[in-house]
Amino acid sequence: MDRKNYNRIKAAMAEKRVSQKYLAEKLGVTVGTVSTWCRNFKQPEVPTLFQIADVLNVEAASLLTAKQNLESL
Template structure:
């Protein structure tokens, strides 16, 4: 089973020198959940992506991979 990269969460965290654990604390989520998002094993819902973009102070589009 090939994992398709649909988000750039891991990349965006690296750009601001933050860890998934930090993001998990900011969102009130478990570190394992954020880790799965970062590896694209699962995807966050739209509400969470909006919250994440606000926390990271970026446009939500920066979190999503353009697959076209």
């Protein structure tokens, strides 16, 4: 796996079957904002990262670590 293009938010969303639109609505941001996070163009601020973890029902650390196996989500 190419770590440079690996995105833990995108992977967690896929694992939880959550769309960018759903996450955007829950966070009160635009779909474009979520898209920039998923494409590694920008990263969310730390408080937003905790909100993302809450919406996806995952540990915030799982969105920060280099762990590639997301089976524990």
